[in-house]
Amino acid sequence: MSERLDGRLARLLAALMAFALLGAACGGSDDGDAAPADEETAAEESEGDAAEEEVAEAGDEAEGDVDTEIEEETGDRVSGGELAVGLEAELPGMRPWEDTCASACYNIFITIYDKLMESTETGQYEPWLLESIEPNEDFTQWVGTLRSGITFHNGVELTAQSLVDMFAIQQTGSQSQSQIAASNLATVDATGDLEVTYGLSQPNSAFPAYLSRAQLGMVFEPGAAADPDAFNAAPVGTGPFAFESRDLDNETIVVRNADYWGTDANGTQLPYLDKISFRPIPDEGTRLDATLSGTTQVAHTLRQNTIRDARTERDGGAEITLFEFQGSNVGGGMFNVLVPPFDDVRVRKALVHLTPQDQVIEALGGTGISLPGSQWFSPDSPWYSEAAAAAWPQFDFEAGKALLEEYVNDPERSDGKAVGEKIEYELSCPPDPTLIAAMQVGFEVATSTELVDINLTNYDQQTHINYALGAENGFVGSHGAHCWRFSDDNDPSVTINPAFAPPTAEIAEAAGIPDVVSPLNFANYFDGDVFQAAVGATRTDNFEERKALYEAINLKLAEDVPLWYSGYTATALITDASVQGLVSWELPSGTLGQGMPNAEGRWHQVWIG
């Protein structure tokens, strides 16, 4: 406990200092981190007899020294009971089409709204509220059939027309609009009472992935949503729990939907729990203490420091369980390849060679928790490529120094400096104490070559994002090297396609694709082959073909290094020992679900044992 107290004090002091900076210098800070990398593994895997209730999962340990958690859920599933869940943040709003929804929010949304599709343990997508979905030959049309007899919490029946009416609202939503564009969705038509036809402007074999996301996939009652403010105060979905009340910044309560359509493998109606109270507790230490003290039964965390603290408590005898998940979200950073000297691959590769990844992970507090990153996918992902992992430049001081010397002594060097003059650049991260420590590691090694001068800067999350976005200069951004996070556990196309599309109109024009510009290409890296591979992966639904294309992309990234990686992101739901069912939930087909990626629980099959 005293170790953990020390850690908490240090973090609080750092947060206070950061807060003071914000006020004093308008350069500010908060404890957010758009960039850092906290990592973990808890790949839960079931041997998968779907009829069997007790699931012993988490078979495969990812390689490396990560202490992979193996959870077992045993005992009879019990209906009834209440849970209090501590979340890291309050959600901005209750409207999936309008409000940003990160991990904390998702935990609440998933109780109120069913999704049309859901991801499985192997990263595939299966129908959830839909009963089936089929594409046409070129993936420009998808015909789905809804389950019958489903009603919203206000008693309104769910039909295909509901989805059409939802689409009209989604087209105006600040969150849904971007997903409509990204998925190529153009039309939604009711072609039967329960049959809906999605028309796409471009082929997209990964379209079902978008129907598993909040912005397009979560089903809300369009009639109620006609008044967005009223809906925000009393949201209506078809989910396993119905909204009861919300006390902003304090508590959101959902209660069992007695008419829910879902049942478990034994035919018992879901959900098991009567009520869940979600409480935003921003301080990591307090959130864990709340669970240790019985104030809450679950603590949600995206921080490896908290995972380490929770492990310490558990090993010290606390009766808690860690449901850990090492996702594909990978920490690291990006070089702005439109800005010298990062327009030269020698500099980028040199700096990756000069980054001792293990030491960086240690500085981030991730040793034994976070696996080293080498690509867009974690070793637990079905998309992971051994070849890409082998190709990623490893720490090699001499090789890095040699590349820097080559650049520095090149009369044609891109930064316009004189031959022999040191390279100068800015490395910027949010003011998280662990990130600052990690920056120092890179700084020490790189500057020891005596070939670079690095200006380390820290900005709060919003400023950090703004600098990377660079809306004021045509989305080029003013940054040089910038901490960031990449990828997630959705279909790869969801994050890869916008990240490697042309970043500016000029580049798009030159590439002959003037209509495709993506502000989300933060590194400003564009390569025709990468772009074509990313597009190609949305033209086929053959897994092996798609995997080969994503492998090619990751191999190219290892060659051109517009990004660097620290480690994969560990997340966890820390529960008291009675909470069961977070890893063993199943889809209607009996297929095992994805567990709790990004600390997002599926609460409909959780029970208190």
Place this chain on the structure above:
Amino acid sequence: MARVLGIRLLRLVATLFAVTFLSFLMTSLLPGDPAVAVLGVEGIQNEELLLEVREELGLNEPLPVRYANWLGRAVTGDLGESYINRGVPVAQTIQERIPVTAQLAVMAIVIAILLAIPLGVLGAYKESRWPDTFSSAFAQVALSVPNFITGIFLIWLFSVTLRWLPASNWTRLSDGVWGNFKTAIMPATALAMTQMAIFSRLVRSDMIATLQENFVLAAKAKGLTDRFILLRHALRPSSLSLMTILGINFGALLGGTVVIETLFAIPGLGFRLINAISQRDIMVIQGITVFIAVVYVVVNTLVDLLYAVVDPRIRRS
């Protein structure tokens, strides 16, 4: 008295104007685009959407125009709407949170006074002897330890170890007095410690001075008990400084609950302010800042006026 009141009111208006202008200027100059915060990183798929949101939020207007628009509405009580929790008026946000923060501040002040007066009186009465040394040392420690550290310690002791009190969140008074007390007592105590130290030092030094006064010597000569003299004769004149500092500190507490509310996840003004800053919710930042400033200035004005009422010398001057 009317003249004093008039001058105070004029000063109040000038101060509020300066506060609103400066806070509007500072929050508007914060780097980070509220439109980006509204959309989230994933939402920024194209420039048009970003421009649309900026237009919707009125962010394309020049700063003076935005301030004038805001001020025009603010004087009628309309502090605008949250950028992030769309449709929620800032005034409503403040109104919902005042009871929480005010309760914490009041409880903290009460706890601080209840501890500070005995400690201060004891220190003065036993000046330079061990009880004085003890009370001074206790006050020194309380003053030196930041309130969030006290908070962490309290959570560890009363929640994790003893399991007597909830570690976080808030039970509203309407949901039960005992439940409310259980969620309020630790954060209020954490807030109270620094105040207690300041108050006890003030009471001690004022009372030491008071105890040298002739009327105290006269009371002693009349054979009154020490306890009677301390509590009936010496305490009241020794409380003038305490009263002034109470006013100042109450205002400061309203704005100073930020860290404690965040630590204990209490839905007060401070917690909302922190969220608003991280989300670049400028209307909420502005609204809460102005509200705290208004309370601070009004409370201090009232204390000044009360001071004049209590002490005829000040009134006459």
